[in-house]
Amino acid sequence: MMRDWLSAQAQARPEGAALIIGDTTLTYRALHEQTATFASRLAAAGVEQGAVVGVLLSNRLEAALAVHAAPRLGVTLALFNTRLTPAELDAQVRAAVCRILVCERDTLLAALALPSAPHVLCVDPVDDPRLTPVDRISGDSAAYCEGAIDLDAPFVMMFTSGTTGTPRGVVLTYGAFFASAMASAYRIGVLPGDRWLCVLPLYHIGGLSILLRSCLYGTAVDLWQRFDAPAITERLKATPITLISLVPTMLYRLLDDAGDAPPNLRLVLLGGAAAPTDLLERALEAGWPIATTYGLTEAASQVATALPDEVRRKPGSVGRPLIFTHVRVTNEQGRDQPPGVYGNILVRGPTLMRGYLGETPLDADAWFATGDIGYLDADGDLWVVQRRSDLIISGGENIYPAEVEQALRQHPAVADVAVVGVPSAEWGQQVGAAIVLRDPSVSVEAILAFSRTRLAGYKQPRVVRIVAELPRTASGKIQREAVINLLKVAG
Amino acid sequence: MMRDWLSAQAQARPEGAALIIGDTTLTYRALHEQTATFASRLAAAGVEQGAVVGVLLSNRLEAALAVHAAPRLGVTLALFNTRLTPAELDAQVRAAVCRILVCERDTLLAALALPSAPHVLCVDPVDDPRLTPVDRISGDSAAYCEGAIDLDAPFVMMFTSGTTGTPRGVVLTYGAFFASAMASAYRIGVLPGDRWLCVLPLYHIGGLSILLRSCLYGTAVDLWQRFDAPAITERLKATPITLISLVPTMLYRLLDDAGDAPPNLRLVLLGGAAAPTDLLERALEAGWPIATTYGLTEAASQVATALPDEVRRKPGSVGRPLIFTHVRVTNEQGRDQPPGVYGNILVRGPTLMRGYLGETPLDADAWFATGDIGYLDADGDLWVVQRRSDLIISGGENIYPAEVEQALRQHPAVADVAVVGVPSAEWGQQVGAAIVLRDPSVSVEAILAFSRTRLAGYKQPRVVRIVAELPRTASGKIQREAVINLLKVAG
Known part of the structure; x- marks a missing residue:
């Protein structure tokens, strides 16, 4: 058993900055004290040891307090996306067996309307006869000034979003985050003066892992509720932010806004979606220290990370696995692929989840099949191509969309492209391509002629449509279902 | 079980610099391969799993190879000081139950002459009919390219030197070093480009811990066999050394030699002996980033460390304990002293040894009585005064030499002072002081008059001698036994 990380840090570095929200800075001592108060209020409101506590909060102080309060209360947190539909949220609340739900003004109505009817607590001072605002509850904070952590105990459940399919609950232990924080520090470094800007939601692994590793390091998190490019640009220029985690669309917007790299920035951890090469080149040219990462909710965030020097040499690679994390790339028979050959990405290591909610737990030494496709190059660097789904x-042949996309992108008139499988009675699927043109005078036929010189016949696009823009998610991933629908119409 | 750290790093960062000796740089891949070869040779020479392998080497490649080979061979290392007398060495070899001893040309004769007669291996190509040089043995290196580490298993034995008394064997597990590396990184930081100059012997905890934490971090060690101030100054100026561990006497000499701080140096970890305030002030003035540390062999090195900003604010303090390490200061009844009051320093945490060789093991949650005297101030920062011994x-009263020394040092004519207990038939001990004068025209009586205005009567020095220089050990500690002998003559 070890001491909860926040109380340990409150003793190791009490006056260090822990959490910055807007103009307010909380030291570790202050955050520690507020966590004790928050935990005591949840306990007084009926949260019992062993319970699953749902959290439906945006990136705000109380979300951080809930995370740090968990080991002091002895509960597991279920972190829900605040943008779920009522039906999605209800399904996740039921799956998590979550009978108490902490919400805020903006999520209150959704919480109260849930058919599964968890006990609802609100962190905002809302007058509603159905609930008591958390800050009007009084608890015994002295009883919650320290918690004991068993590294093997479950800490959080998070639901993987995915662009299709039913979300699954990922159960992560304290140990997974502890190992992840250490391996991350040993890859990208940590300095006592670090300050990490967190604009990724805390209910996503990219955001939560910033909060937890910074607590273990004794460094500061600058927490943002939403991505506001001009305001973040200003923050990067005016304050000593040394680290920021971004998804590609965010980086595009910051580059537009900020231009050259902010002076104090030591590293941009770029993940969430494969980073387009043009984005990397543009960012590196402007001096931004980009580290590309391949992360998974199921692995408590980073699996592999390439440092800026490596990104410069090999734009597109996500580098080598972190220390103690192992990656294999296998064929359909489960045998290792040779260097450079696409296959299924498998991951093993101390940061892995213990399993999906309601499914058979993973063995301690299990290889987790990520469902992602990629390859290891001769140096052992990982290249992630895309989701296995x-x-x-097509006609029994496996075709990797990324390979086709890469070939088409080499045509000078092609600005962007998405390749998908379009349902076909004859072939099962046919290769379809949605193309954004840089030069609208170039014909589809000219592009296909170019493609035929680079790709085998069975990989050639059969259904092609020129579009003004590709449909993408907020985090920059291509919405492949939407592309398929576009091409069904075209086909 | 986890993978041995070097093979893990050879996979995570194969091309990173691991070990620099003179003009040679070994990458992690190269160090990993050489370790496999070295381990296979030791095995072929008769080293069996479960054995205790003695190491009697200076700071050289083979000492590092032996350390990294241990988990691959499944052995515990006994690291011996190369400067021991034959009788001392023999006692330690027996205490460690060490039947095989790895030595070098300079330690060969001592090794062969041991009455305990361990099997001797030599890493230098020496022609001696009694032994086979290690590099002429051929082993199967493929069998030693990975080892499994159980964090609870013993890794090394080191003998605490102390200036008096019989050395005791400290048994440290892999877990102690693993925890220490992590907590050190979270206190002083780590960067992927770090390079740590190690001139402390690898058979001392200060040196060994550099080697092990750098391996876990994937950063470089620049290993030095002996302290050569001009050469090290040159190295600090000409190469990107970012970290260096020093004892006070070394820092004095580097300041004389180098003057202003080398440009790349991020931190000087200053330990081994209480740092005189004048040294700290001089170093800080010249811009050296001094971090003072309180370390113990029994705690796998750092217990508390103050960062340069803290050293500037509070020269003399060693800062707060590292995360997950706890420190108490107690009185003779075992009760916590109030802030600012001297007492016995107790330590608890995951970096602690499992016990002294041949003595009852410590409990997992035990408080270890360090034998050092100090106090915690109101901020929780630790001040280490001196060894309890x-x-x-005197006459039943406890007198802390440091307190008397501090009072005497405030006299402008006093350059340096050591206060000790001189045996006395009447009082048990009497307070004795050896004083180095800055101004030789000042009389002892003048200094004692000054002292009487600052210290209670029972703390007043009764035996005083003016000396040209205080007797110190190589690591800068005052040799109190020698001072006592000086004063016995004077008394």
């Missing part, structure tokens, strides 16, 4: 099977 | 008991 995006694989096109 | 230096405490003077």
Whole structure:
């Protein structure tokens, strides 16, 4: 058993900055004290040891307090996306067996309307006869000034979003985050003066892992509720932010806004979606220290990370696995692929989840099949191509959309492209391509002629449509279902 | 079980610099391969799993190879000081139950002459009919390219030197070093480009811990066999050394030699002996980033460390304990002293040894009585005054030499002073002081008059001698036994 990380840090570095929200800075001592108060209020409101406490909060102080309060209360947190539909949220609340739900003004109505009817607590001072605002509850904060952590105990459940399919609950232990924080520090470094800007939601692994590793390091988190490019640009220029985690669309917007790299920035951890090469080149040219990462909710965030020097040498690679994390790339028979050959990405290591909610737990030494496709190059660096579910099977042949996209992108007139499998009675799937043109005078036929010189016949796009823009998610991933629908119409 | 750290790092960062000796740089891949070869040779020479392997080497490649080979061979290392007398060495070899001893040309004769007669291996190509040089043995290196580490298993034995008394064997597990590396990184930081100059012997905790934490971090060690101030100054100026561990006497000499701080140096970890305030002031003035540390062999090195900003604010303090390490200061009844009051320093945490060789093991949650005297101030920062064995008991009163020294040092004519207990038939001990004068025209009586205005009567020095220089050990500690002998003559 070890001491909860926040109380340990409150003793190791009490006056260090822990959490910055807007103009307010909380030291570790202050955050520690507020966590004790918050935990005591949840306990007084009926949260019992062993319970699953749902959290439906945006990136705000109380979300951080809930995370730090968990080991002091002895509860597991279920962190829910605040943008879920009522039906999605209800399904996740039921799956998590979550009978108490902490919400805020903006999520209150959704919480109260849930058919599963968890006990609802609100962190905002809302007058509603159905609930008591958390800050009007009084608890015994002295009883919650320290918690004991068993590294093997479950800490949080998070639901993987995915662009399709039913979300699954990922159960992560304290140990997974502890190992992840250490391996991350040993890869990208940590300095006592670090300040990490967190604009990714705390209910996503990218955001939560910033909060937890910074607590272990004794460094500061600058927490943002939403991505506001001009305001973040200003913050990066005016304050000593040394680290920021971004998804590609955010980086595009910051580059537009900020231009050259902010002076104090030591590293941009770029993840969430494969980073387009043009984005990397533009960012590196402007001096931004980009580290590309391949992360998974199931692995408590980073699996592999390439440092800026490596990104410069090999734009597109996500580098080598972190220390103590192992990656294999296998064929359909489960045998290792040779260097450079696409296959299924498998991950093993101390940061892995213990399993999906309601499914058989993973063995301690299990290889987790990520469902992602990629390859290891001769140096052992990982290249992630895409989700396995995006694989096109046409007439029995496996076709990797990324390979086709890469070939098409080499045509000078092609600005962007998405390749998907379009349903076909004859072939099962046919290769379809939605193309954004840089030069509208170039014909589809000219592009296909170019493609025929680079790709085998069975990989050639059969259904092509020129579009003004590709449909993408907020985090920059291509919405492949939407592309398929576009091409069904075209086909 | 986890993978041995070097093979893990050879996979995570194969091309990173691991070990620099003179003009040679080994990458992690190269160090990993050489370790496999070295381990296979030791095995072929008769080293069996479960054995205790003695190491009697200076700071050289093979000492590092032996350390990294241990988990691959499944052995515990006994690291011996190369400067021991034959009798001392023999006692330690027997205490460690060490039947095989790895030595070098300079330690060969001592090794072969041991009455305990361990099997001797030599890493230098020496022609001696009694032994086979290690590099002429051929082993199967493929069998030693990975080892499994159980964090609870013993890794090394080191003998605490102390200036008096019989050395005791400290048994440290892998877990102690693993925890220490992590807590050190979270206190002083780590960067992927770090390079740590190690001139402390690897058979001392200060040196060994550099080697092990750098391996876990994937950063470089620049290993030096002996302290050569001009050469090290040159190295600090010409190469990107970012960290260096020093004892006070070394820092004095580097300041004389180098003057202003080398440009790349991020931190000087200053330990091994209480740092005189004048040294700290001089170093800080010249811009050296001094971090003072309180470390113990029994705690796998750092217990508390103050960062340069803190050293500037509070020269003399060693800062707060590292995360997950706890420190108490107690009185003779075992009760916590109030802030600012001297007492016995107790330590608890995951970096602690499992016990002294041949003595009852410590409990997992035990408080270890360090034998050092100090106090915690109101901020929780630790001040280490001195070894408990230096405490003077005169007429039943406890007198802390440091307190008397501090009072005497405030006299402008006093350059340096050592206060000890001089045996006395009447009082048990009497307070004795050896004083180095800055101004030789000042009389002892003048200094004592000054002292009487600052210290209670029972703390007043009764035996005083003016000396040209205080007797110190190589690591800068005052040799109190020698001072006592000086004063016995004077008394």
